Every structure is written in C-alpha cells, then in structure tokens.
Amino acid sequence: MELPWLKLLAQPCRLLLHALASGPSGTLAALRVLQRVQTREEPGGFSWQGFTAALCMEEPTLEGPEEALAVKPRLLLLPVVCQRNLFSLLQAVAAVVPADCIRQLLRAARGDPSPDPWVQALGDLLQRGLQGEESSPPPPALTAACRQQLRCLCRKIAQRKPEGRRKLNWCSSEQLGAAGDAAGSLLPGGKRKKVSEESLELDEERGGKRVLLEEVVFDLPGSQDGEDKAGVEEMPGETAGDRSAQSTAGAAPESSQQDAAGEPGRISQTEVAAEVQSFIQMHGPRLKMLLLQESNRSEQSVPPELCILSNCSASQLEGLCSFLQLSTCPEQLLVRFCSWLLALTPDLSYASAAVLAEQLFLKRVLSLSQPPSRHLMAALTSFCSKYSQPFCRVLVAPVLQEPGEGVEQTKLVCELVEECLEPDYVRLVLSQVLEVPLSERLLPVVLAVLGRQEALPPELFDLLVLTLCRQAPAFATSLSYAKLVTAVLTMYQSHVTPAHRSRLAAALDGSNAALKKSLQAMLEGVPAR
Structure with missing residues (x-):
C-alpha cells in the first residue's frame, strides 16, 4: 500500500522510514541514518518532535472488506515490519529521544484494535523504561546465568582458535554487565558510548562467528568437540549439503583460472552453461519458494539457503537472478530479498554485489518516469548502505551517462548523495560526474555533492x-551553473588557490553567465591563500 503522505515529511524523516521498512535489518539501517544526520552536524540533530508529530497525526483510511472510512494515526498505517523496527530503534536510542515523544508514540500504538504481539511487547518494554527512570534502572538484558554461559562459550571458542580471542572482547564481563544499556547507543552531537561503538564496529567482524556460536550452543551436526581446526574455520552457514554444492559452484571459476594460466583443463561454453543450469536446478526452486512465501520466518531471519550467494560465480549468480526474475519481480519481494542481503554474512564479494546491483535495480531505475515507490526506495537504501561501491559503479554511473532528461533518475541520485552515501562514495559520484560532459540535468548532482561539504582531494577539486571553467560558455543563461559556482566559492573557499581564481575570472569574463557580476564580485572577495 502506497502512503502519499510520506512525500510531505522532511527528508531525514522520510529516509528514516524507508530504512525502517527495509526488512529485518531495518533497525540497523535506521541507526546508520541517524548517525549520518548527526555526523553532518545539522542544527539540533534529528528532529524527534517533528517525526513523532508526523506519525501521530491522524489520516483517513479505508478499512475492511467493506472499505469503511476510518481515521487512524499514521503510525498504524505503516507496515508491521516498519512498526517493529521503529520500536526496536526507540529501545536502542531511548537516551536521546525525548520522553514525551516516546509516550505519544505509545499512545498512538495502543489505538490499534488488533495490535501486533511483537510491537506490543516492545511497547511494554519502552513503557517500563519510562516508568523506571525516576525509581530504579531497568533490569539487565542478560541474567547472571546467561552471562556465565556466554563467558564459558567464548572461552571454549578462544581455546579452539586463539587468534580469534581479540574478536571476542565484546563478551568481556564489563560489557556483558552493560548489555542492557542499549539506550545509550547514541549521544547528543553524534557521539556514541564506547561500548555501543565497539559493538557496532565489531558487528561485521562477529557476523562470521555467529553461526559458529549457534553450532556450539545448539550442538548442530558437524560441531563435535573433536572436530579438527579446519572444520572450525569453515564458511558460516555451511552444511554438508552446501559444501557439495559449493564444490560444484567453484568448478567454473577454478577452470577459468586454469584457462587464464594456459593450463590443461579448458572447459567449453557448453560445459559452463551446463554448470549454471545444474546450479539453478539445485538452488533456484527453493529460493523462489522462500521469496514468494509470506511467513514470519522469512521476515525475521536470513534463509540458510541464501549463503550460496557468497560462493557462486558471476555467471551462476546471473542465471539465478534470471530464474528468480528479480529484475521484474514485485517491489515488495525486492525489499524482502534486499533485507536478506543486508543481514547476510559473510558479505558478498564486489563482483557478486555488482551483478546483483545490475539485476535488481538498473532496469527499474533507468525506466523511472515518476518518483520511486517506498518499496523501491527502501530496497535501494538498504542495498546502498552495505554495498555502496558496486552500487555507484554499476547503477549511478549508467544513470549519469544516460542521454535525455532523466528527471526522476537525477532526483534519485541527488537523494542518495544527500542522505545515504558515505563521504568516500560521495567523492566517487563527483568523479563519475566529471568523467562525462556536464549537462543541465547533472548540475543538481554536483550541487548535492557540494552540499555535503565533504573534504575533496586537491586533484578532484582542480578537475571540478x-x-x-571550460564549460562556462555552454551555461550562459543557467541559474544552476551560477548556483554551482557560488557553492564552490562559499563552501570550498579555503580550497580556492590563486590559479583557480584566475581561471574562474577568465571564464566569467568571456561568458554571458547568469549573475555574472555577482559571481565576479564574490570571486574578488575570496581571500588570497
């Protein structure tokens, strides 16, 4: 169901909701959004009051098979997974959210005649935390018995693999005792508490250990105490059946490497196609069934069958995407698939992520003739947050090179630059823009990059x-060009050298640029370095 009122929200609020709706890992994606907002040092940080007021505002809607008109808080019109992730996020950042905002959201959630049990339980925890603020601190998330079991478990793993001992510091006694203090994960001004910072930094590191921990705790097959070291170091999520599939999956790249070295064992294109077909027959039907089924399990955990994405060749992955029809599947399924990718460990390789970026998004984005739906935006945001480099190379670059107007595509790239991309990839987008001839539709992208006010390498600023200067005559009547030069002279004043000033002055003298006199006056006012 589309929510037209989303377009009325401020951009940070809208992006936060897109992240929350991106699936089971939406809470982590939303936390990253909040950290970006604080890193950019916006006045007051994220506006929780505005966000809460927008979600508590009542909205008319049609209910039931008879489509009876009803008025509900916007919070109750959000997808259930979005509501769950929102209340999980509030649990994590309760220290920086005004108590009145939490109370308003709790009151709005209680208006649901058939509440989701998960949302209800999270709401009860939040309410308990509010009530305990003045009396006593909330109980720890882990009992003493649980903490002792975790210590023993980590000691056992560290003895088996000593070089992994450093990565188990997150289970030290001090941090286990503070496990319930998730409310302090963010502090005003964009600073995080040390414990939460370590847990976020180690999230990806310990992702590879997660299945190993589960094997020790639940005594899954293949986790016997007597297994050798090689067995301990196996790929996470790998079972005996998966290993046989991986040996098949690895046949094509290994053979390709032999061909590149000129060794015997060259395989024909027919054999490669047969390998791909065999791979699809083995894994495709099961993944398609998981993607299409609607169950709580598929929204709460990553199917173990998806681990084969980390071990297949590019041709196998392309064949699998084609079999699953990911380039044309409904956008709700796209969100589900991307939420799995966000939580998948280990991370995909660059090549695999590039294949998926092309298969999942390229056709959809290039064909946009109206603003992307919230489902597509949620999928784009979640994928971009984890695989930014292949996303920029495979998706952003073709959009920038596409001839024609591309109004919606340009707006989408600007939004991703302003809200989603980390500084390194903002600079990558700028370098991609400067590789193609500037046009009127690309000027807003450069403005969005400069609006981030990220530090630019001298060579990239020189190229800008x-x-x-070179293309000044082509933008003689362009207000966007005038705004762009103004942004360079104001936001990056400290970067402007005498050589830059003389070049810009010569370019403006020989052109008919809009606001020419204002730009020349501004250029003269730039202090000499």
Whole structure:
C-alpha cells in the first residue's frame, strides 16, 4: 500500500522510514541514518518532535472488506515490519529521544484494535523504561546465568582458535554487565558510548562467528568437540549439503583460472552453461519458494539457503537472478530479498554485489518516469548502505551517462548523495560526474555533492574548477551553473588557490553567465591563500 503522505515529511524523516521498512535489518539501517544526520552536524540533530508529530497525526483510511472510512494515526498505517523496527530503534536510542515523544508514540500504538504481539511487547518494554527512570534502572538484558554461559562459550571458542580471542572482547564481563544499556547507543552531537561503538564496529567482524556460536550452543551436526581446526574455520552457514554444492559452484571459476594460466583443463561454453543450469536446478526452486512465501520466518531471519550467494560465480549468480526474475519481480519481494542481503554474512564479494546491483535495480531505475515507490526506495537504501561501491559503479554511473532528461533518475541520485552515501562514495559520484560532459540535468548532482561539504582531494577539486571553467560558455543563461559556482566559492573557499581564481575570472569574463557580476564580485572577495 502506497502512503502519499510520506512525500510531505522532511527528508531525514522520510529516509528514516524507508530504512525502517527495509526488512529485518531495518533497525540497523535506521541507526546508520541517524548517525549520518548527526555526523553532518545539522542544527539540533534529528528532529524527534517533528517525526513523532508526523506519525501521530491522524489520516483517513479505508478499512475492511467493506472499505469503511476510518481515521487512524499514521503510525498504524505503516507496515508491521516498519512498526517493529521503529520500536526496536526507540529501545536502542531511548537516551536521546525525548520522553514525551516516546509516550505519544505509545499512545498512538495502543489505538490499534488488533495490535501486533511483537510491537506490543516492545511497547511494554519502552513503557517500563519510562516508568523506571525516576525509581530504579531497568533490569539487565542478560541474567547472571546467561552471562556465565556466554563467558564459558567464548572461552571454549578462544581455546579452539586463539587468534580469534581479540574478536571476542565484546563478551568481556564489563560489557556483558552493560548489555542492557542499549539506550545509550547514541549521544547528543553524534557521539556514541564506547561500548555501543565497539559493538557496532565489531558487528561485521562477529557476523562470521555467529553461526559458529549457534553450532556450539545448539550442538548442530558437524560441531563435535573433536572436530579438527579446519572444520572450525569453515564458511558460516555451511552444511554438508552446501559444501557439495559449493564444490560444484567453484568448478567454473577454478577452470577459468586454469584457462587464464594456459593450463590443461579448458572447459567449453557448453560445459559452463551446463554448470549454471545444474546450479539453478539445485538452488533456484527453493529460493523462489522462500521469496514468494509470506511467513514470519522469512521476515525475521536470513534463509540458510541464501549463503550460496557468497560462493557462486558471476555467471551462476546471473542465471539465478534470471530464474528468480528479480529484475521484474514485485517491489515488495525486492525489499524482502534486499533485507536478506543486508543481514547476510559473510558479505558478498564486489563482483557478486555488482551483478546483483545490475539485476535488481538498473532496469527499474533507468525506466523511472515518476518518483520511486517506498518499496523501491527502501530496497535501494538498504542495498546502498552495505554495498555502496558496486552500487555507484554499476547503477549511478549508467544513470549519469544516460542521454535525455532523466528527471526522476537525477532526483534519485541527488537523494542518495544527500542522505545515504558515505563521504568516500560521495567523492566517487563527483568523479563519475566529471568523467562525462556536464549537462543541465547533472548540475543538481554536483550541487548535492557540494552540499555535503565533504573534504575533496586537491586533484578532484582542480578537475571540478577546470570543468566549470571550460564549460562556462555552454551555461550562459543557467541559474544552476551560477548556483554551482557560488557553492564552490562559499563552501570550498579555503580550497580556492590563486590559479583557480584566475581561471574562474577568465571564464566569467568571456561568458554571458547568469549573475555574472555577482559571481565576479564574490570571486574578488575570496581571500588570497
């Protein structure tokens, strides 16, 4: 169901809701959004008051098979997974959310005649935390018995693999005792508490250990105490059946490496196609069934069958995407698949992520003729947050090179630059823009990059100024070009050298640029370095 009122929200609020709706890992994606907002040092940080007021505002809707008109808080119109992730996020960042905002959201959630049990339980925890603020601290998330079991478990793993001892510091006694203090994961001004910072930094590191921990706790097959070291170091999520499939999956790349080295064992294209077909027959039907089924399990955990994505070749992955029809599947299924990718460990390789970026999004984005739906935006945001480099290379670059107007595509790239991409990839987008001839539709992208006010390498700033100077005659009547030069002279004043000033002055003298006199006056006012 589309929510037209989402377009009325401020951009940080809208992006936060897109992240929350991205699946089981939406809470982590939303936490990253909040950290970006605080890192950018926006006045006051994220506006929880505005966000809460928007979600508690009542909205008319049609209910039931008879489509009876009803008025509900917008919070109750959000998808259930979005509501769950929102209340999980509030649990994690309760220390920086005003108590009045939490109370308003809890009151709005209680208006649901058939509440989701998960949302209800999270709401009860939040209410208990509010009530205990003045009396006593909330009980720890882990009991003493649980903490002792975790210590023993980590000691056992560290003895088996000593070099992994450093990565188990998150289970030290001090941090186990503070496990319930998730409310302090963010502090005003964008600073995080040390414990939460370590847990976030180690999230990806310990992702590879997660299945190993489960094997020790639940005594899954293949986790006997007597197994050798090689067995302990096996790929997470790997079972005996998966290993046989991986040996088949690895046949094609190994053979390709032999061909590149000129060794015997060259395989024909027919044999490669047969390998791909065999791979699809083995894994495709099961993944398609998981993707299509609607069950709580598929929304709460990553199917173990998806681990084969980390071990297949590019041709096998392309064949699997084609079999699953991911380039044309409904966008709700796209969100589910991307939520699995976000939580998948270990991370996909660059090549695999590039294949998925092309298969999942390229056709959809290039064909946009209206703003992307919230489902597509949630999928794009979740994928971009984890695989930014292949996303920029495979998706953003073709969008920038696409001829024609591309209004919606340009708006989408601007939104991703402003809200989703980390500084390194903001600079990558700028370098990609400067690789193609500037056009009127690309100027907003450069403005969005400069609006981030990230530090630019000298060579990239030199290229930007040189491009602006060379193409000044082509933008004689362009207000966007004038805004762009203004942004360079104000936001990056400390980067402007005498050489830059002389080039820009010569370019403006010989052009008919809009606001020419204002730009020349501004250029003269730039202090000499």
